[in-house]
Amino acid sequence: MYETTYHRPGTLQEAVSLFSKVEEAAYLSGGHTLIPTMKGRLAAPAHLIDVRRIPELSGITVGPDRIIVGAATTHATVAASEKIRALIPSLCGLAGSIGDVQVRHVGTIGGSVANNDPAADYPSAVLALDATLHTDRRSIPASEYFAGLYTTMLEPGEILVRIEFKMPEIAGYAKFRNPASRYALAAAFVARHRDGNIHVAITGAGNAGVFRWTEAEEALQARFEPDAVKGLLPDENDLMGDMHAPADYRAHLVGVVTRRAVENLGGTLIE
Amino acid sequence: MSKVAITVNGTLHTKEVEDRTLLVQFLRDHLGLTGTHVGCDTTQCGACTVIVDGKAVKSCTILAASIEGASVSTVEGLADGEKLHDVQAAFHEHHGLQCGFCTPGMIMASVNMIERHDGVLDEATVRHELEGNLCRCTGYHNIIKAVLSAAEKHRAAHAVAAE
Known part of the structure; x- marks a missing residue:
């Protein structure tokens, strides 16, 4: 790892102003993507601005139709949250399926959603649960937030502060993992919202990252049963193909995990 | 450089370290506690696992400076003299x-x-x-x-x- 200077601001304002004053800064949250990347010398920020002790980034609050999670909340905290489990159990199951115990103790929801790894779990929940991403300067709807592989609408220096999930009527998450890396080869977060709208968000498979699978949404809108998506496959030209899984296999897996998510509403199925 | 104060196995250590120092380097190179191993150095293998404030973590992926004030347990702190944990x-x-x-x-x-x-x-x-x-x-x-x-x-x- 190249040399870097570590900063730990106590307020949002201090963090943002520091970012604008120094050259080549990066925000650090759990760091479980950034630090390995820095160790591999694929990133070399001269300044690391640790956002974890900024008060606005912590805490889980529940409203009548919303769950708001601070960006610095660890995966372990979300997975163990009784408040979330009572309302969106699939979100706890999703968080509990990320990485391993040690990684979940440190990695954060904000880090995952800001990094937008195409195989990350959280982006699918953000999209399917029609979340709002609150930053230090504005609020971004999930439908406008994701902008391709490892890319979001966040501007340089903008800090993701909290994520506001819309409470669905019911939701389910199913993931099929690469047996070696344990990252999703394909995963589906399916939510039926209180207004009757059905959202199907797919991660791990899309060649532009997380996406809404509209054909499956239409089929489930007509009939909200696992069989409704039987035989339905996404266009493999839109999917990733690599040494782990060619695009046609990923297309097949997307169909499988979507069906399994609908079969496991109120829960999580990880294979 | 940062001055960090971290309690390891019950003893408070205050050291001046480079900001890029990983917790595992702090333990092994600065404190001589070589019981914590570096296996893959990529957050996968868990050989570097230690407990920080009650949570098992991979010390190869945590900056020492970021856990200023924390309490760390390593394998050296488990046994009571000759009596194994x-x-x-x-x-x-x-x-x-x-x-x-x-x-x-x-x-x-x-x-x-x-x-x-x-x-x-x-x-x-x-x-x-x-x-x-x-x-x-x-x-x-x-x-x-x-x-x-x-x-x-x-x-x-x-x-x-x-x-």
Whole structure:
């Protein structure tokens, strides 16, 4: 790892102003993507601005139709949250399926959603649960937030502060993992919202990252049963193909995990 | 450079370190605590697992400067003189190691797991919870036996303490 200077601001304002004053800064949250990347010398920020002790980034609050999670909340905290489990159990199951115990103790929801790894779990929940991403300067709807592989609408220096999930009527998450890396080869977060709208968000498979699978949404809108998506496959030209899984296999897996998510509403199925 | 104060195995250490210093480097190179191993150095193998403020973490992926003020437990802090910690004794008794390289990480992950679950563990949970610790000798069966045995001892000790 190249040399870097570590900063730990106590307020949002201090963090943002520091970012604008120094050259080549990066925000650090759990760091479980950034630090390995820095160790591999694929990133070399001269300044690391640790956002974890900024008060606005912590805490889980529940409203009548919303769950708001601070960006610095660890995966372990979300997975163990009784408040979330009572309302969106699939979100706890999703968080509990990320990485391993040690990684979940440190990695954060904000880090995952800001990094937008195409195989990350959280982006699918953000999209399917029609979340709002609150930053230090504005609020971004999930439908406008994701902008391709490892890319979001966040501007340089903008800090993701909290994520506001819309409470669905019911939701389910199913993931099929690469047996070696344990990252999703394909995963589906399916939510039926209180207004009757059905959202199907797919991660791990899309060649532009997380996406809404509209054909499956239409089929489930007509009939909200696992069989409704039987035989339905996404266009493999839109999917990733690599040494782990060619695009046609990923297309097949997307169909499988979507069906399994609908079969496991109120829960999580990880294979 | 940053001045960091971290309590390790009950002793407060204050050191001037480069900001890029990883926790595992702080332990091994600055404190001479070489029981914590670096295996993969990529957050996968878990050989560097230590407990920070009650949570098992991979010390190869945490900056020492970022845990200023924290309390860290490493494998060196477990035994009481010549008397092994129950988890260490169970690994010995059940032959939960072959080459021994992954063992410090396995033991720290297991100590933390038993504490977090209050000793209430079954085989499936132990296997799931050790997902982040790799044993390249593939000695998992005996590791699982060791953890279950130490967990049972933990439960028994707490049941006695509660009476």
